[in-house]
Amino acid sequence: MDCNFLRSPLAGTAGVLATLGLLAIPLCHLTSHRPPPAPSPLAPPPTADALTSAILRLKCLAPARSLRLTTEDGTILLDLTDVAAGESECDALLPISHNSLEISLQADLGTSTADTAVFLTIMPDARDAQTRFVLGSGSLSQPLRFNWQSP
Amino acid sequence: MRKSFLSGVLAAFATAAAAAAPLQVSALHPLMADLARQVGGDRVKVVDLVGEGGNPHRFEPRPDDLARMQASALVLAAGKGLEPYLNRLHDSLQGVRVVEVGSNIPSLTLTRDGDGAAGTPDPHWWHGVENMRRAARVVALALADKDPAGKVDFLANAQTYGARLELMQRWATSELAKVPRSQRKLVTAHNAFAYFAKEFDFTVIAVAGLNAEQNNTPQALAQTIEAVKLSGVKAIFPEYKANAKVLESIAAASATTLAAPLIADGNGSGQDAGFEAMFRHNVQSITQALAAR
Known part of the structure; x- marks a missing residue:
């Protein structure tokens, strides 16, 4: 390689950028203290004119080993494991039909016998937010029904 | 050799500074400006075109406002008909996305007769705390669309803001129960x-x-x-x-x-x-x- 090239500003810049780039990857992981990103929901298969965009807000009063939301036709909206206590939001496409929606919530709340609650708030575009909850311990499975007035 | 190394360091810093420049966001409503600050944090520079204390019902963009919007990555409007000039704005701004933050928030309909507005959406959606929580997410996703690297930050900020609003909502319910x-x-x-x-x-x-x-x-x-x-x-x-x-x-x-x-x-x-x-x-x-x- 030509020594003049090595002495050029371009080579210097490239060397510094390469070094910074290599350092950035571990530094990013070390310095980031953000909570883990909200899980991406599993989108239902598209059906013409049948899906409404919505925000889902999940609030767990205690950690859950697993948590799953499914629609009436069995489409999985959300499938989580090792769910921390607290609140998270995600976007979803929901099959709201005749202003109604049924979502099944299945949760494994672990071995504790103390009752706890999981709240699900659904905020479809142009429709009011509605919240339903399940209360219990251990393994839970409950249908949650939502109804809206016509937007 | 020393000169080329110093040049390289300076060039690297210049590149890094350019990459971290905040996203400029213009707002057509003081509360949309507030939302942008809460959700955007250090990653945004907010231009409140109406100004603190200004009346968004009376605001009409002037040429220098248009210039500031044209220089922005995003323009945030309250929507629901509050800004009657929005169609003209969409046509005037090239390549700048105008987000009507309130468009997907459920509308109440004006019922008062005699003012010509009966039957139209009530634009004052920001008085609902739950509406503002939803709006925070809308703003977070709009910012992330322009600054994908900031998506985690924007959504985290929106969530933090939402938690604060939830506490405030509970306080209000308790107060108003009196x-x-x-x-x-x-x-x-x-x-x-x-x-x-x-x-x-x-x-x-x-x-x-x-x-x-x-x-x-x-x-x-x-x-x-x-x-x-x-x-x-x-x-x-x-x-x-x-x-x-x-x-x-x-x-x-x-x-x-x-x-x-x-x-x-x-x-x-x-x-x-x-x-x-x-x-x-x-x-x-x-x-x-x-x-x-």
Whole structure:
């Protein structure tokens, strides 16, 4: 390689950028203290004119080993494991039909016998937010029904 | 060799500085500017075109506002018809996305007759705390669309802000519980509080229609005075920074008290600027005026 090239500003810049780039990857992981990103929901298969965009807000009063939301036709909206206590939001496409929606919530709340609650708030575009909850311990499975007035 | 190394370091810093430059976001409403700051944090530079204390009902972009919007990555509007110039704005701005933050928030419909707005969406959606939580996510995703590297930060900020709003909502519910059912009526200067009323179980008797500047006919005023008397409410609410003469007349005619003004359009100044300050101010004014003693 030509020594003049090595002495050029371009080579210097490239060397510094390469070094910074290599350092950035571990530094990013070390310095980031953000909570883990909200899980991406599993989108239902598209059906013409049948899906409404919505925000889902999940609030767990205690950690859950697993948590799953499914629609009436069995489409999985959300499938989580090792769910921390607290609140998270995600976007979803929901099959709201005749202003109604049924979502099944299945949760494994672990071995504790103390009752706890999981709240699900659904905020479809142009429709009011509605919240339903399940209360219990251990393994839970409950249908949650939502109804809206016509937007 | 030393010279080339120094040049390289300087060039690297210049590149890094350019990459970290905040996203410029223009806002057509003081509360949209507030949302952008809360959600965007250090990653955004917010240009509030209406300005602190400004009235978004009366704002119309001037050429220098258009220039600032053209230089922005995003323009945030409240939507729901509040900004009648938005169609022209879409046409004027090249390559700048205009986000109507309130467009997917469920609308209440104006019902007041006589002001030409009956049947149209009520644009004052920002008075609902839950609406503002939804709006925070809308703004976060809009910012992330322009700054994908910031998506985690924007969504985390929106969530933090939402948690704060939830606490404030609980505080408001507790405070407003001091107002007895018979007094849960808001007689206000203009028809801006329907979303608040719905969320906190009040009814609204508005003196003016959609806009505080709309004139009232003598017949309409007489009807309002009669409605206030029939309601049995003990206090009515003028509006922050607005002429209270009409409400003073109504208060005198209906033997009610003129309470502390409410902030209707996010146009508070100083310690009353921004959504949280506006909301706390309004809840405290309402509770002080209408709570059982």
